[in-house]
Each structure stands twice: as C-alpha cells, then as structure tokens.
Amino acid sequence: MLRVFWAAFALLILCLLSLGVGVIDLTADAKAWQVLVISRVPRTIAVLITGAGLAICGAIMQMLVRNRFVEPMTSGTGQGAALGILLVTLFAPQASIFVKMVLASATALGSSLGFLAIVRRLPPTQPLLVPLVGIIYGGIIGAGVTYVAFQADLLQYIDVWMNGEFSGVLQGRYELLWVAAIVAAASYFAADQFAIVGMGRVASVNLGLNYGQVVLIGLVAISVVTALTVVTVGMIPFVGLVVPNIISRLYGENLRTTLPVTAFTGAAFVLASDILGRLLRYPYEIPVGTVFGIIGTGVFLWLLYVPRRHVP
Amino acid sequence: MIKVSHVTHRIGGATILSDVSVELAAGGVTALIGPNGAGKSTLLSLIARLIPLQSGSITVDDLTIGACPSDVLARKLAILPQSADAAPRLTVRDLVSFGRYPYHKGRGTEEDAQIVAQTLHRFGLNDLAGRQLDTLSGGQRQRAQVAMIHAQSTDYVLLDEPLNNLDIAASRSLMRMLRALGRTVVIVLHDINYASSYADQIVAMKDGRIHAVGTPADVVTEDLLADVFGTRATVHQIDGRPLVQV
Ligand SMILES: Nc1ncnc2c1ncn2[C@@H]1O[C@H](COP(=O)(O)OP(=O)(O)OP(=O)(O)O)[C@@H](O)[C@H]1O
Numbered sequence: 001m002l003r004v005f006w007a008a009f010a011l012l013i014l015c016l017l018s019l020g021v022g023v024i025d026l027t028a029d030a031k032a033w034q035v036l037v038i039s040r041v042p043r044t045i046a047v048l049i050t051g052a053g054l055a056i057c058g059a060i061m062q063m064l065v066r067n068r069f070v071e072p073m074t075s076g077t078g079q080g081a082a083l084g085i086l087l088v089t090l091f092a093p094q095a096s097i098f099v100k101m102v103l104a105s106a107t108a109l110g111s112s113l114g115f116l117a118i119v120r121r122l123p124p125t126q127p128l129l130v131p132l133v134g135i136i137y138g139g140i141i142g143a144g145v146t147y148v149a150f151q152a153d154l155l156q157y158i159d160v161w162m163n164g165e166f167s168g169v170l171q172g173r174y175e176l177l178w179v180a181a182i183v184a185a186a187s188y189f190a191a192d193q194f195a196i197v198g199m200g201r202v203a204s205v206n207l208g209l210n211y212g213q214v215v216l217i218g219l220v221a222i223s224v225v226t227a228l229t230v231v232t233v234g235m236i237p238f239v240g241l242v243v244p245n246i247i248s249r250l251y252g253e254n255l256r257t258t259l260p261v262t263a264f265t266g267a268a269f270v271l272a273s274d275i276l277g278r279l280l281r282y283p284y285e286i287p288v289g290t291v292f293g294i295i296g297t298g299v300f301l302w303l304l305y306v307p308r309r310h311v312p
Numbered sequence: 313m314i315k316v317s318h319v320t321h322r323i324g325g326a327t328i329l330s331d332v333s334v335e336l337a338a339g340g341v342t343a344l345i346g347p348n349g350a351g352k353s354t355l356l357s358l359i360a361r362l363i364p365l366q367s368g369s370i371t372v373d374d375l376t377i378g379a380c381p382s383d384v385l386a387r388k389l390a391i392l393p394q395s396a397d398a399a400p401r402l403t404v405r406d407l408v409s410f411g412r413y414p415y416h417k418g419r420g421t422e423e424d425a426q427i428v429a430q431t432l433h434r435f436g437l438n439d440l441a442g443r444q445l446d447t448l449s450g451g452q453r454q455r456a457q458v459a460m461i462h463a464q465s466t467d468y469v470l471l472d473e474p475l476n477n478l479d480i481a482a483s484r485s486l487m488r489m490l491r492a493l494g495r496t497v498v499i500v501l502h503d504i505n506y507a508s509s510y511a512d513q514i515v516a517m518k519d520g521r522i523h524a525v526g527t528p529a530d531v532v533t534e535d536l537l538a539d540v541f542g543t544r545a546t547v548h549q550i551d552g553r554p555l556v557q558v
C-alpha cells in the first residue's frame with residue numbers, strides 16, 4: 001500500500017513538472033491559464049495515455065505471440081497503421097478523422113495478423129527469430145509506406161507519424177487518445193484470458209478457452225490502441241518492449257496483477273522521458289522516443305544483469 | 313468411459329494411427345505403453361481435442377469429441393501434454409488457480425480458492441506457492457503442472473509421461489496419489505515397472521495400432537516386450553505383479 005502511495009506521489013510530481021515545463025513562463029504570462037488548458041494539460045494527458053497504452057499493448061502482444069521480445073511498434077502493427085493513414089491521405093484526403101482512425105486500425109490489424117501468421121511458421125526452438133522477423137516485417141511495411149509517400153511528395157507529412165513526439169499535441173487534436181485509453185483499460189477484463197493464452201495453445205484448449213477468439217480480441221485491442229497513437233502522436237518504439245519486460249522480470253506475468261503496474265510504469269517512464277526531452281536542449285526539444293530509447297534500454301540492460309529474485 | 317472407435321490419423325502421407333479402437337474403463341488407472349513414435353501422444357491429443365479428429369469417433373461418457381463445446385469438455389477431462397510449453401512467469405499458486413478457470417471463467421469463488429489451497433497442500437507445494445515457475449527445478453515445475461490439472465477437478469485425467477524429471481520418491485508419490493484420486497487416469501509411461509505396479513489396465517501400442525489390452529499380468533510378458541519393443545528382457549513375478557529386469 002505504501003508503495004502504491006509513493007508511486008502515485010511520484011507520478012503526480014511528474015505531472016506537475018510536465019505542466020510547468022515549457023517555453024512560455026507561466027508565472028510571467030497573463031495568458032498562463034490558456035497555455036495550460038490549450039497545450040500543457042493536453043500534452044500531459046496524451047503522454048500518460050500513450051505511455052500506459054503502449055506498455056499494455058506490448059504486454060498483451062508478448063502473451064499472444066509467446067515471445068518477450070516483440071512489441072506492436074516494431075513488429076508491423078505501427079507500420080500498418082501508418083499505411084492506413086497514408087492510404088486515407090492519398091485517396092480520401094477529405095475523410096473525417098473517424099474514417100482515418102477506423103482505416104488505420106484495420107490496416108494495423110491486418111498487418112498484425114500477417115505477423116502472427118509468419119510467427120506461427122517459425123521453429124519454436126528459435127525464439128530470437130521472432131523479434132528479428134518482426135523487425136524485418138515492420139521494416140518492409142515501413143519502407144513501403146515511405147516509398148509511396150516519397151512518390152506522392154508526402155514525405156514531410158509521413159514523418160510526423162513515423163517519428164512520434166508530443167510537441168504538436170494541442171487541445172482539440174489529441175482527444176482520440178481517450179478512445180485508446182478506453183480500449184486499453186477494457187483489455188483488462190480479458191487479463192486472465194491473455195495470461196492463459198500466454199501459457200500456450202494446448203494449455204488454453206485444455207482449460208476450455210477459445211484460443212483463436214482470445215488471440216483475435218487481443219490483436220484488435222492492440223491494433224486500435226496502436227493505430228490511435230500513431231494517428232495522434234506518431235510511432236513511439238520501445239515502450240511496449242521495455243516496460244512489460246521490466247514488469248515481468250519483477251512481478252511475473254499474471255496479467256491480472258501486472259497489467260495495472262505495467263500501465264502505470266509505462267505512463268511514468270514516457271512522461272519522465274518527455275520532460276527530459278523538453279529540458280535537455282531547452283528551448284529545443286529532443287523527441288520522446290529518443291530519450292526513452294536511451295533510458296529504457298539502460299534500465300532494461302541493468303535488469304538483465306541483476307539476478308532474478310526468487311520471491312516476488 | 314472413453315470410447316475410441318475406428319480412429320485413423322494421417323499427417324502428410326504418413327499414417328500415424330490406423331483404425332484404432334479401444335475402450336478405457338471409467339475409474340482406475342490405465343497405462344499407455346509403447347515405443348517412441350508409436351502414436352501414444354497423438355491418441356491422447358485426439359481424445360483431448362487438441363488436434364482435430366480426421367476419421368472415426370471418440371466419446372468421453374456422453375460427450376462426443378468434436379461436437380461438444382470445448383469448455384464443457386474442460387470440466388470433464390484434463391490433459392497434461394508431454395512437453396509442457398516453456399514455463400511462463402507465473403507463481404505456482406497462479407498456475408494452480410488457472411486450473412479452476414473452466415468453472416469461473418474469471419474471478420474465482422471462495423470454493424475455488426479452497427480447492428486451490430487443498431491442491432497445493434496435497435502436492436506439497438505450500439512452500440513453493442509464491443515462487444515463479446521459471447525459477448523452479450524441472451521436477452518441481454512438473455509437480456506444479458500436475459497440481460493444476462488436479463485442481464481442474466475433472467473425472468478424466470490424461471497425463472503424457474508425467475514421470476519425466478521426477479525422482480523416485482516423487483514418481484511413487486505421484487502414482488499413489490493418482491490411484492487415490494478415484495478419477496479415471498490415462499497415463500503414458502515408459503517405465504514398464506511403474507505401469508505394472510500402479511495400473512489397473514495396460515494398453516500397449518505399436519506403429520499406430522493397439523497391440524494388446526489387459527491387466528499388467530496379461531500384458532507384461534517377455535513375448536510381448538519382444539513384440540512391441542523389440543527387446544528381450546526377463547520378466548519376474550513378484551506378489552502377482554510382473555516386474556521387468558532392466
Ligand atoms: N506434427 C507432426 N508432423 C509429422 N509427424 C508427426 C507429427 N506429430 C507426430 N508425428 C509422428 O507421428 C508418430 C507418432 O507420434 P507420437 O508423438 O504420437 O508418438 P509417441 O508414441 O507419443 O512417442 P514418444 O514415446 O516418443 O512420445 C511419430 O512417428 C511422429 O514422428
């Protein structure tokens with residue numbers, strides 16, 4: 001209980017910092033309130049939702065694929081979403097944001113299904129092939145998107161989705177993320193099912209679980225959250241990889257207990273990275289993905305080298 | 313009773329099971345023996361609907377495999393496969409609790425918690441209950457896995473080589489416990505002496521066919537071992553049970 005309190009306290013401090021840090025000095029400016037409402041609060045919320053959502057997606061995907069080294073942003077789901085956005089931009093530039101969101105989710109899902117189909121054919125004795133194949137698969141789709149964007153003179157446009165960051169988040173331009181938050185939170189209701197799927201197909205069938213259905217539900221949740229994140233802030237790699245791995249090392253993989261911790265840690269880490277990114281080269285910003293990549297990888301490597309504890 | 317009728321199974325061009333018909337009586341322990349590749353695991357997988365039935369039919373009491381819903385069967389029959397998949401990072405208690413999933417499909421009741429506690433106690437897992445599976449020894453993990461199957465409280469329990477990784481004390485105590493359960497147990501064993509000592513009925517398989525069915529005294533003979541396994545071993549009779557000199 002005390003730990004929960006301290007963790008919540010730390011996150012609160014981070015949120016306050018996030019609200020306070022920026023080019024405009026809040027104490028000196030008469031329009032401080034407007035800056036907060038239009039920019040800082042939306043940005044902070046967007047960061048929290050993105051961090052938590054991507055961490056949850058990673059944790060679920062690792063269960064579905066039964067491999068700890070995959071995550072949606074590097075295994076084709078994120079690239080699939082970018083493909084969807086590109087298609088909308090090319091063929092229906094006037095389409096509403098809703099259409100964009102639905103199509104991006106659909107292409108993300110298709111791309112995830114493709115990845116799963118490939119993974120099922122890989123020899124189970126070679127677990128490291130899975131993330132490698134994922135990176136290549138995601139890379140190919142990403143390259144295709146870039147190529148088409150280049151041909152259509154949309155490179156600058158596409159860059160916004162391929163390299164995620166939060167400086168563009170403003171009131172009225174991030175609210176879709178709330179849908180992602182709802183979907184990510186709803187996935188908690190299937191936490192047991194995902195954990196059982198993580199034990200393998202045979203164990204799932206033995207327990208009477210509809211294996212294919214649970215995998216599909218999981219993929220849909222992952223695809224929607226990922227697509228919405230790409231549509232609003234762009235692709236942010238590693239969060240879905242690093243955070244679930246840290247949590248699984250420390251607390252195991254019973255998702256019913258670990259998913260909330262995973263979400264919290266994802267939110268806190270990404271928020272800390274975003275704040276650092278704003279401060280390091282003030283008044284310029286370093287993209288959150290870059291900062292997170294460095295911090296997250298550091299923590300991850302450190303965890304790999306400390307021996308595992310026996311008792312959780 | 314598990315009733316297997318005229319089951320033939322092919323993978324690619326190879327015939328894995330050819331026209332297998334066998335009845336496994338309710339109650340008691342049935343041991344399935346046979347050389348590597350005889351089709352024992354395939355037969356168990358078919359009974360437990362892990363792989364789809366190609367031809368023939370299988371019934372477990374009044375349930376027809378392939379027709380009855382998977383979650384109904386999960387309350388009637390449980391299977392521990394030969395090579396349990398790589399250990400997930402779950403505690404022993406979590407794993408055993410998942411054995412109750414077919415009943416509550418979500419949050420367990422007080423009764424489920426009680427069954428889990430009893431199971432942990434019965435399998436001597438109380439000290440390990442909080443440990444993550446991937447920090448256990450192979451034998452301890454095996455015990456936890458069998459405990460999960462036990463918590464599933466099914467009338468029928470199929471176990472594929474559960475004695476792998478177990479030391480002699482653990483093997484004997486597992487076999488005794490299986491006998492004491494009062495459930496119908498079908499168990500693949502490679503050690504004929506365990507089959508002979510603990511089984512009520514032995515089914516010997518070879519090349520995808522049932523070679524012999526009967527009591528240990530009927531089945532475990534020097535001739536049969538020569539036929540099925542292609543090795544000549546002396547069989548002694550001790551207290552009415554045949555024992556193979558290895
Ligand atoms: N997926 C598969 N693809 C191809 N052949 C298979 C497959 N599964 C099983 N077989 C073949 O079917 C035969 C029977 O396999 P099975 O696993 O049922 O044997 P078993 O009696 O359990 O052997 P063991 O004692 O070694 O476990 C073997 O020859 C095996 O090679």
Ligand SMILES: [Mg+2]
Pocket residue numbers: 352353354394472
């Ligand atoms: Mg086998």
